[in-house]
Amino acid sequence: MSIATVSRVLGGSQKVNEEMSRRVLDAAAEVGYRPNAAARSLVSGRFRTIGLVMPDVGNAYFQDILKAVVTEAKKDGYRVVVIDSIGDADEEYEACLQQVPNVDGIILLSPRMSKAQLADVIAKAGAVSIVNRLEPGISAPMIVTDNAGACWEILEHLASLGHRRLVHVCGPTESWQARTRITALRRGAQRLGLELAVLEAEQGVEAGYAIADEALETGATAVIAFNDLHAFGVMTRLHDRGIRVPEDVSVTGFDDIELARFSRPAITTVGTPKLELGEQAWIGLLAQLRGDGVPPSTPISTPLTVRGSTGPAAGA
Amino acid sequence: MSIATVSRVLGGSQKVNEEMSRRVLDAAAEVGYRPNAAARSLVSGRFRTIGLVMPDVGNAYFQDILKAVVTEAKKDGYRVVVIDSIGDADEEYEACLQQVPNVDGIILLSPRMSKAQLADVIAKAGAVSIVNRLEPGISAPMIVTDNAGACWEILEHLASLGHRRLVHVCGPTESWQARTRITALRRGAQRLGLELAVLEAEQGVEAGYAIADEALETGATAVIAFNDLHAFGVMTRLHDRGIRVPEDVSVTGFDDIELARFSRPAITTVGTPKLELGEQAWIGLLAQLRGDGVPPSTPISTPLTVRGSTGPAAGA
Structure with a gap:
């Protein structure tokens, strides 16, 4: 036998x-x-299981993408094992290596590991999809939104309202998304002849609240927040100081989470199609699992929704 | 061989x-x-993997508990497979049965399946921990907060401010948590001689916003929301109608999420020790995995934090 x-x-x-x-x-x-x-x-040789490595399972933005991946994978009979890398690049890399022997493929959500580590994970895992990072020379589906286009839309909107001095509250700069937006905003501001200061903040509402004073000290009339949580935190601090939004200062966000619609004023923000990001990540992975190779990556364009948090610049 | x-x-x-x-x-x-x-x-016979079945991976409250479970399980060398049951009792049961052959144990977060289904899952899975449900005659660690005590604290706080007519916006009544709070609030209101109306709402900020008008029609001067998201939605609707919080109407929440601290007014709410819920769920499961049996369950008490969303009843 x-x-x-x-x-x-x-x-x-x-x-x-x-x-x-x-x-x-x-x-x-x-x-x-x-x-x-x-x-x-x-x-x-098939586990019917994929790994999803993400920086923070406690963040609504990532959770929505996770939810989309879980839903899509389930339709095709796959289970998702979720690993939280706590936003740490090395931990992220180690988690991937640990997953490789037990899963059919890996989805990396906003990966922060080095390019060399990324290439190593792809070589070892076989099937990999990457969300929120575009890295030349890497062979994997890279699902991203059109950050540059979104930044340009925000700048044009604020410029049309007469804002000339802006401040960008960016997220942790280890993230590709944060770096991409800083670059796009700087280029766009230069082209439109606007002044732009950049301040780095941690994640979340509290971080936005904490950095608001420093943002105001730049003399800007508009705050371009990294996401809606930051924008909400900034607005709460302005409220506590008696500074009116948008009469005194305009504020924009990113992501269009539920909070953006229901805060008062509601937040002018760029929608992130989180369902589509999750779906595309799964489609890209499934193609590899089926031996159909790596599908091409096209940035997903994102609409700007103008709400009450932006208005004409004071004195403009 | x-x-x-x-x-x-x-x-x-x-x-x-x-x-x-x-x-x-x-x-x-x-x-x-x-x-x-x-x-x-x-x-x-060991997978070093446990299943976690939860009703909504997109809800911040559940995510925090998930995060605690993932962190604790990892310390003991276990991976967590997360399944979203989309709040459906039958799907939840099916997901558990599907998990049983592939995991060492299951943590059920706010389960809605019938008691018979619950007993069946426990019999088949061997090791099970249950969060947010207390079911007599079921042999599993049941990790819950002291909902009755929390409801009593809210009622006493509102009564001391002169509120006599209250309305409770409850969550979906398939959940044990929603049913428990309704019962506790009804009993407490009766004991304190207060009027209490109960309205059922879906989950989330939008559901709170949508039900606010109906809540006001009851003539209540205080809204006891099922959670902070509901409370925030109610407050936004009141703001849009020009009704002041807390001068005209007081609002309370549950959970003490970040939003409760940073909304204006900040929300008077009962803190849910989500980390502790997740930790206790893991401790209870690990005891079973190690053959140490089912540890006893003691409800975790929760503090009421009074903030700006509650004040003296109008005309009291």
Whole structure:
């Protein structure tokens, strides 16, 4: 009784004759073998499981993308194992290496690891999709929104309202998204003849609240926040200081989360199609799992929604 | 070469003589066998993986508990597979049954399945921890906050401010948490001689916004919202109607999420120790995985934090 034969029988293959099948199954029963997914994975080399490595499972933005991936993967019979890298580049890389032997592929959400580490993970994992990072020379579907286009829309909107001095509250600059937006805003501001200061903040409402005073000290009449949570925090601080939005200062966000619609004033923001990001990440991974190669990546364009948090510049 | 022998060798056991070990490993190499976690699971009966079934991965409240479970499980070398049941009782039950063959245990977050289904999952999964549901006659750690105590604190606070007519915006009543709070608020209101109307709403800020008008029509001077998202939505609607909080109407929440601190007015709310819920769920599961049985469940008490959204009743 060879291992290959045992594998075939336990894997449900019809290529083994009946008598041999019975012997294998009897022996399996004797040692208490129960067929299960782990066994099937071992036999087929397929786990029907993918890993999703993300920087913060506690962040609504990432959760929405996670939700989309989970939903899409489930339709195709795949389970998603979620790993939180706590926003740490090395931890992220280690988590991927640990996952490789146990999953069919990996989706990297806003990865911060180095390019060399990224290439290593792709070589070892086989199938990888990357969300929120565009890295030349890397062979994987890279699902991103059109950050440059979105930044340009925000700048044009503020310029049309007469704002000349702007401040950008950016997110942690290890993230590709933060770096891309800083570059795009700087280029756009230069082209439109606007002044732009850049301040770095941690994630979340509280970080936006904490940096608002410093943002105002730049003399800007408009704050371009990294996301809606930052924008909300900035607006709360302005409210506490008696500074009116948008009469005294305009504020913009990114992502268009529920809070952006229901805060008062509601936040002018760039929508991030989180469902589409998650769907595209899964489509890109599934193509590789099926041996169809790496599909091309096209940035997803994002609409600007103008709401009450932006208005004419004071004195303009 | 018996399956048992193969298992022992591939599982790394020292109980097989060297010559036999070599034969097994050669045969394994021949069929392309690679040792991996799935193989080890098959041999040891341990996957080092647990399932976490939750109603909504897109909800900040559940995400925080998820994050705590992931962090704690990781410390003990376990991975967490997350399944979103989309708040559906049957889907939740099916997801559990599908998980059972692939995980060492299951954590159920705010389960809505029937008691019979719950008992069945516990019987099949072996190790189960339940968060946010207390069900007599079920043998599993049940990690809950002291909902009754929290409701009592809210009622006493509002009564002391002179509120006599209250309305409770509850969450979907399939959830144990929603039913428990309704019962506790009704009992408490009766004891304190207060009027209490109850309105059911869907989850989220938008649902709170949508139900605010109906809540006001009850003539209540205080809205006891099911959670902070509901409270925020209610407050936004009141703001849009020119009704002042707390001068005209007081509003309370549950959970003490970041938004409760940074909304204006900030929300009077009952803190939910989400980290502790996640930690206790993991501790309860690990005890079972180690064969130490089911630890006793003690409701976690929750503090009321009074902020700007509550004040003296109008005309009191």
